[in-house]
Amino acid sequence: MKAKIHVTLKNGVLDVQGKAVAAGLASLGFAGIGDVRVGRFVEIELSAKDRASAEASVKQMCEKLLANTVIENYRIEIAE
């Protein structure tokens, strides 16, 4: 099974990279750029007996390591 995890900064946390990307895009001449947010995208191959148990274990991984829940949110998708 494969888990896809999106880790993004919570609202209200300064997104340094996002700001820099927005400025970079603007100076390259791209117009109409609004908010830019930069996050992490993690793909994990894992052997789990079913979707539910995979999801539960990936949630654990996020809580324990992949996200810093003080400042980050995460979203999990499980694909076969």
Add this chain to the structure above:
Amino acid sequence: MKAKIHVTLKNGVLDVQGKAVAAGLASLGFAGIGDVRVGRFVEIELSAKDRASAEASVKQMCEKLLANTVIENYRIEIAE
């Protein structure tokens, strides 16, 4: 409009972060972890007259700034 961009390392390019995360998860006791890949996830709000022109302009952004096309691939989704 909102563009969601996934930037990931090309196949065969050493993913130092992925390797480290896999090791980290294993040492936290997670079993059955296979390959782990870490990429970037960028969300951009933009004003574009239509989907097609948004897509074209985001493609430009990826080529010019968001992805390092020598070692990275990117995937674009446009949402209203």
Add this chain to the structure above:
Amino acid sequence: MKTKTKRKSWRKPNDLMGLAPAEYDLACDIMGREPTYTELGIFSVMWSEHCSYKSSKKWLKTLPTKARWVICGPGENAGVIDIGDGDACIFKIESHNHPSYIEPYQGAATGVGGILRDVFTMGARPIANLNALRFGDPSHPKTRRLVAGVVAGIGGYGNCVGVPTVGGETNFHASYNGNCLVNAMTVGVARKDKIFYSAAAGAGNPVVYVGAKTGRDGIHGATMASAEFDDNSEEKRPTVQVGDPFVEKLLIEACLELMATDAIVAIQDMGAAGLTSSSVEMAGKGGLGIDLDLDNVPARETGMTSYEMMLSESQERMLIILKPDRIKVAEKIFAKYELDCATIGHLTKTGRLVVRKNGKVDADMPIAPMVQASPEYSRPWKPTKKRKPVDAAKLPKHDPARVLQELMGCPDLASRRWIWEQYDHLVRGHTLQRPGGDAAIVGLPGRRKALAMCVDSTPRYVHADPETGGAQAVVETWRNLTAVGAKPLAITDNMNFGNPQRPEIMGQFVGAIKGMRKACKALSYPVVSGNVSLYNETNGQAILPTPTIGGVGILKDASKSANLALKDAGDTIVLVGATKGWLGSSLYLREMEGREEGAPPPVDLKAEKRNGDFVRGLIVKGQVNSCHDLADGGLLVGLAEMALAGRKGAELSPPRTDNAYLFGEDQARYVVTTKNAKRLLAAAKKAKVPAMAIGTVSGHLELTLHDGVRISVDGLRKAHEGWLPAYMSQKN
């Protein structure tokens, strides 16, 4: 060369993986048959310019490499010199030009990783990194991105491994538009009796692979483009090498830990041409054979062929010959650091390289004939036409205040702070002289002494007159080391040139070597290691010939160093060395007149030695308060740099105030400041060293000339500190 073996018709020139047809014939002779695909790959990398030095060998051999303090000269992974008390200093420079142009961050980062391995593989703890960078014209669309990427890559790697990056140099010139130069140097220290070499010994001894896993990184590009890989080409295309400084840090610690035991017979990093060159070189130097079983090579990807494994340039890997009963010792240490450690073969008496995979022999070739027959060319060369000196009297006049302002803010002289602040130059806690001075000084824990180091080259001089320029590059490092109070000991050199098959380019190479040779001899300053990078050209436009010199010197007493910052108001400013006012090939001529012309300043090696030894003596005796050597931009630029560093001004009354005098680039000169000018000038006279007082240090932030010119130090600072950050913050 006479061909004995019949070639099969299907091997067309573009199937030869870059070998010349004559080289292929020679390979067939050595094999007594046509080489297999894997064997051909091995020949092709072993005989590549990069590994065989076929165009340069003949000339490199003429460089002086010996001195009483040289423990190991060129031929090993790095050079080794004796620095007293049983300590040795191990250092080398290496280029990563082409990879950095393709992928600046990773190219530069892996360049740093590679040179670190060359140094710690000999048993040294790396204590400092330096780098010499050349980029295209600032207005070229690619330049900014290359600067940003290369600097971030050097920092990203060096900062993580915890080796301070203490010095370097950066130039901009249109000749590097299509071909930037990234030369990285590492300096390490070891105990003199614990130096590790690469010559294998002991048939039967295990060959052990340690470090990161092998992937398809950087496999010989030319070969991969050849016809045989049409199917699956996406999968098998060469990939950019990605460095993992975290693994390198662990590898350094693990190797040094293993080196503290008695387990190692020989060790060598896997650099260019990876497993091939490391195994062939180790076995070759030991006069032995080597059997490799590639099924045991730790692999990152599945389905790799022998060819791919032998040619992969995956980073952070080492090859070790161990004593057979010490395998467990090594395994334990590498397990501690969670690095791979695998026995992948053993030494044999056959003198052959045998490569097996899946039980099949994919290569079986005689090592000595392959290494000995490695081509050495005597390429035709054409001397560079001599240029006439520039007649300064015929040049337009400019206000010296304006000239100084412009020079201090021009791309080649502006402050590099934007760069070095991205490098951790303080980690380890022994950086005595930080970046920004003439040479960096790094202390040795528990020792009174310290090492000084720097890298230099003035390519515009080399271009104008290769021999003078080659000599000048060597003396400039010697002078920079001297200016901080160090005794220069030895150099490493990185020869960056264009296509050696063009006689003009080969002429530049030969000329530079001749000049370097003379300078090294005159200064007892031998070459102990180096690297050659040829074919630095794009569309027939070659880079300026760039022999980068890395110099290392020693301060017996680290507390007796000098730096360029003006110290106390009232100190007398003394100019040491003779000034005629030489503007040929100067920065002044280029920046003010847009002319890159004229003979470069002559190099008088006797004067260099006399003046330098004199200045060093003053520093060691504590008789000067500050010291700076004069180079790009000449006297007034040197004084401005001293004023900026010391946050002081100066009241100047030089004998002449024409631009040639103020900005000429005459060699063998220093500016020192002292409280006791009388004593200093008397000593100079006795030593037959030209010296004269030209002013005093002042507390006002102004440089004044006695004919009324006044220049604000703050204004100079703005120009000097402003250019690079402003340039880098623009986008394109």
Add this chain to the structure above:
Amino acid sequence: MKAAIVVFPGSNRENDAADALERASGKRPALVWHKDTELPSKLDLILLPGGFSYGDYLRCGAMAARSPIMREVIARADKGTAVVGVCNGFQILCEAGLLPGVLLSNAGLKFICRDVHLKVANSQTMFTNRYSNGEVIRFPVAHHDGNYFADADTLKRIEDGDQVAFRYCTPEGETVAAGNPNGSIANIAGVFNATKTVMGLMPHPENATDPATAGPLGGSLDGKPMFDAIVDALAK
């Protein structure tokens, strides 16, 4: 005083810290490899050094914070053992929850290595009592992710509890943007836990203790009072 420096894979300023402690105490602290889950007994001080633990991959300090030895460090800290985290060590302490807040990428998105000025915000602790409140000192920084962040509630708690140790400032002592190298909120360079037994800071006091680097060479000795204070407090 008995001190231990925890060495993670990728730590690289452990010897700098050991040198500084040795200069202050005359005794070289033990370096403890992260895999030794047992810390020496009866420790007075645990120091987490600078570096790039686990390559700083994923997030700085994230993996080190979850390594087995950190459970032991947390247990000791809970019992009141003094803990100091410098740079990567600070990032680890925040990730491990021993200190409030997090460290984000520098606002300029670049690594910064240079001297910075700091204003002592609380000199009433065992780590800072040789300084006075408002004193301006100079340490080097060397980091890519030193941009301190805490949400409004946390920040209020930190400020109300006098938990700020140092703030970035100009050479003249003004805690304004011009003195802030990395975008840290409220110019915060270092913080304490609520009981002031744990301190983390981004700048490197250990690189401001060696007389050989100071004087005309321009290095700072302002880190010495910190190590002297620590040694003093723990000698008793």
